[in-house]
Amino acid sequence: MANHVIKATKMMIDEMRQHYASxxxxxxxxxxxxxxxxxGCTITAYRSGKVLFQGKEAEREAARWTNESVKESVPVQQPHWTAVSAIGSDEVGTGDYFGPIVVVAAYVAKENIETIKNMGVKDSKLLTDEAIRRLAPSLMKAIPYCSVVLSNPTYNEWQASGMPQTKMKALLHNEAIRKLVQQLAPLEPEAILIDQFIERDLYFRYLEGEKEVICERVYCYPKAETIHVAVAAASMIARYVFLNEMEQLSKQVGMELPKGAGEQVDQVAAKLMETHGLSVLDTCAKLHFANTDKARRIAHI
Structure with missing residues (x-):
């Protein structure tokens, strides 16, 4: 079994914990x-700052973080992209136990960049849900966008088949971008920027065999919302769609579903199982998260 060790900062380990939450x-x-x-890979992060990658995908998975650490310290050498007409693509829901994954691709023309910025558009992680609910509807009227929602039953089906979450995200990003490119035609964006969740080469490797893959002018960058406001707009709309999906799921199961993957989530999942049985989680949760086993122990199921 292949082993690979890297030395990581506390910030990087925190990012890893969030990335691998599921x-x-x-x-x-x-x-x-x-x-x-x-x-294909087990990752163990130690208090010493060492992170051990084990398995056939160890080297590739470790390289993802060593490459990102370099990119974080070097400014993105594409400053002209801040002023071009671009599609931005981002996702939410990947680290939440309850709720779907939502990917949104949004287009901002260069002549509208300042207008969109003046609307208060920024990365959704920097905004409260209340602010998202207030700002997103106007944003959705102002720019073209396409959203793709991966429901929990389909997510669980894909995951049970062995599909990694990174491939799911690649499929969803390509679908959202494809639909938006089709909607914009014959107009063509000068760039398509994806908030990086995986290296560009592996992104396209995951898409091999798909019927329609958008390849031209597609770039993946960490913190892409700092490069072009279209990515920040996509993240806000995706969060808004996710919040609405969570509301609908909460009504469906008769209980308010919390976000994230913490202890409160375990308690609510346990109550759901006690009330409706284990099968209810397939409709509203990502079953392979550790929360499922924790909730079963709480509910004694």
């Missing part, structure tokens, strides 16, 4: 902060 297990070796088990 794969984290309860069993920790001595000195470990978290253990995440992916298909």
């Amino acid at each position: 794969y984290i297990t309860d069993h920790l070796p001595t000195g470990a902060l978290f253990v995440a088990k992916l298909a």
Whole structure:
């Protein structure tokens, strides 16, 4: 079994914990902060700052973080993109136990960039849900966009088949971008910027075999919302759609579903199982998260 070790900062380990939230297990070796088990790779982060990658995909998964650490310290060498007509694409819901994954592609023409910025558009993670609900409807009327929602039953089906979440996101981003490109035609964006969740080469590798893959002028960058306001707009609309989906799911199961993947989530999942049985979680949750087992223990199921 291949092993690969990297030295990570506390900030990077925190980013890893968030990135791998859906794969984290309860069993920790001595000195470990978290253990995440992916298909083909197990990641163990230690208090010492060392992160161990084990498995056939160890080198590739480790390279994702070593490459990102370099990119974080070097300014993106595409400053002219801030003033071009571009599509931005971003996703939400990947680290939430309850709710779907939502991907949105949004287009901002260069002549509208300042107008959109003046609307208060920024990365959704920097805004409260209340602010998102207030700002997003006007934004959605002002720019072209397309959203794709991966429901929980379909997510669970794909995950059970062995599909990694990164491939799911690649498929969803391509679909949202494809639909928006089709909607904009014959107009063509000067750039298509994806908020990076994986290296560009692996992104396209995941899309091999798909009927329609948007390849031209597609770039993946970390913190892409700082490069072009279209990515920030996409993140805000995606969050708005996700919040609405969560409302509908809450009504469907008769209980308010919390966001995230913390202890409160475990308690609500346990109550759902006690009320409706284990099968209810397939309709509203990502079953492979560690929260499922925690909730079962709470509910004694």
